[in-house]
Amino acid sequence: MTKECRSPNDKSLWRDLRKASRFGLRHSSFLLLLFPLALQAAENISVLGSKPRWEVLEDYQQTITHDEFAHLINDVYCTHGLAPDLIEIKDDTARILMSRETQKFFTLRFAAGTGDRKPVPRLWRPAKSLPGMGREKPLSGLTIALDPGHLGGKWAKMEERWFQVGDSKPVQEGDLTLRVARILASRLRELGAKVSFVRNSDEPTTVKRPDDFRELARKILVTNGVPQPRTDVLDPNDPAQEQTIRWQSEILFYRYSEIRRRAARVNFKLHPDLVLCLHFNAEGWGDPSSPTLTDTNHLHLLVNGSYLAEELEFDDERFEMIRRLLSRAYEEELPLADTIAMAMAHETALPPYAYPTTNSTTKVGTSGYVYARNLLATRLYRCPVVYCEPYVMNSNDAFARIEAGDYEGTRSINGVERKSIFREYADSVVDGLVDYYSTARGTRNGGL
Numbered sequence: 001m002t003k004e005c006r007s008p009n010d011k012s013l014w015r016d017l018r019k020a021s022r023f024g025l026r027h028s029s030f031l032l033l034l035f036p037l038a039l040q041a042a043e044n045i046s047v048l049g050s051k052p053r054w055e056v057l058e059d060y061q062q063t064i065t066h067d068e069f070a071h072l073i074n075d076v077y078c079t080h081g082l083a084p085d086l087i088e089i090k091d092d093t094a095r096i097l098m099s100r101e102t103q104k105f106f107t108l109r110f111a112a113g114t115g116d117r118k119p120v121p122r123l124w125r126p127a128k129s130l131p132g133m134g135r136e137k138p139l140s141g142l143t144i145a146l147d148p149g150h151l152g153g154k155w156a157k158m159e160e161r162w163f164q165v166g167d168s169k170p171v172q173e174g175d176l177t178l179r180v181a182r183i184l185a186s187r188l189r190e191l192g193a194k195v196s197f198v199r200n201s202d203e204p205t206t207v208k209r210p211d212d213f214r215e216l217a218r219k220i221l222v223t224n225g226v227p228q229p230r231t232d233v234l235d236p237n238d239p240a241q242e243q244t245i246r247w248q249s250e251i252l253f254y255r256y257s258e259i260r261r262r263a264a265r266v267n268f269k270l271h272p273d274l275v276l277c278l279h280f281n282a283e284g285w286g287d288p289s290s291p292t293l294t295d296t297n298h299l300h301l302l303v304n305g306s307y308l309a310e311e312l313e314f315d316d317e318r319f320e321m322i323r324r325l326l327s328r329a330y331e332e333e334l335p336l337a338d339t340i341a342m343a344m345a346h347e348t349a350l351p352p353y354a355y356p357t358t359n360s361t362t363k364v365g366t367s368g369y370v371y372a373r374n375l376l377a378t379r380l381y382r383c384p385v386v387y388c389e390p391y392v393m394n395s396n397d398a399f400a401r402i403e404a405g406d407y408e409g410t411r412s413i414n415g416v417e418r419k420s421i422f423r424e425y426a427d428s429v430v431d432g433l434v435d436y437y438s439t440a441r442g443t444r445n446g447g448l
């Protein structure tokens with residue numbers, strides 16, 4: 001389930017958010033959360049972001065042709081348009097704005113043709129550059145980092161990833177994703193993969209806590225037109241809770257600080273060939289202690305792309321997008337996501353999720369299940385990232401299966417013989433990975 005910062009400067013969205021929250025839509029996975037204005041206004045950096053290091057892009061000179069660059073900009077990353085001075089594509093170069101204030105630009109030189117491209121510098125390995133599979137296991141030599149979404153445990157209520165039906169066991173997304181990750185890890189290791197965890201407990205990765213962000217939270221609210229923000233939420237259904245220092249400092253902790261910390265772990269410590277972000281989806285459930293259950297259930301996967309024009313205005317987001325584009329992660333993560341999606345669709349029989357608007361996502365690939373979207377994790381992890389969103393936790397079907405817990409074999413759930421939802425999730429991801437890497441690595445090097 002994903003809710004993220006979009007459009008920090010858009011006052012009308014801020015109003016929509018406040019209006020929506022009054023209708024109990026806060027828990028809807030498609031609600032675009034408006035969030036704070038950049039405070040480092042002079043540097044034009046997004047929340048808790050770091051100053052872009054444009055000089056590293058020098059390593060990507062002449063690694064991409066004009067047509068490849070234009071395709072990725074127009075069809076993947078900037079599908080919602082952008083201010084004309086941000087990226088100007090010419091015949092032999094692209095001119096990318098580094099800072100509007102200083103009017104400095106980075107010039108990217110294109111390769112003359114596909115045969116003239118210099119190698120792309122990167123730490124991860126695409127499937128085709130892994131050694132041929134031969135008689136080895138299908139995932140041998142592959143390093144995969146598993147990123148179970150959210151925190152769970154005692155943080156689940158704060159994260160708004162918690163609901164409880166009557167006296168039944170509460171559903172906490174962060175606990176469910178960790179459970180899937182642990183099953184998945186052992187399956188992947190059996191197939192030869194080297195597996196690490198971005199998170200492997202119900203404690204945060206970041207050392208910061210909400211109280212560390214109180215002052216920042218206050219400034220954000222003031223900048224967003226709440227001149228004297230209240231300190232605390234009055235009650236859980238307080239319609240104006242987004243306007244309290246408590247709520248803003250919590251979100252700075254569990255989303256922004258936590259995901260940026262995970263990114264540092266992925267980029268500087270784990271160096272995987274692939275990150276799998278594991279989530280469960282939800283539909284608006286209203287009051288978490290008396291949640292709405294629904295018959296709607298679906299599946300989709302996300303890869304990075306589809307930046308909003310407002311997001312591209314931030315110098316760090318624009319830089320991170322260009323760096324990601326030039327790393328060519330998309331060429332690996334799109335076919336991977338499509339292949340995993342097909343395996344998950346086959347195993348779960350879930351229909352594809354259709355976003356209610358095309359304002360923040362762009363459908364990509366061929367499976368019908370994959371969207372491009374600019375999330376913190378998909379943007380910041382510097383390798384291919386496939387972000388899985390199967391199952392609506394508050395659907396009647398998924399809820400019954402979650403309550404049934406993990407078990408071997410099959411059991412009758414609502415009159416149908418089913419695997420445990422955790423094993424079905426893990427097994428279907430494994431099937432997709434085996435399909436993708438077996439095909440990509442084939443039987444080269446004189447194997448079978």
Ligand SMILES: [Zn+2]
Binds near residue numbers: 002279
């Ligand atoms: Zn989630």
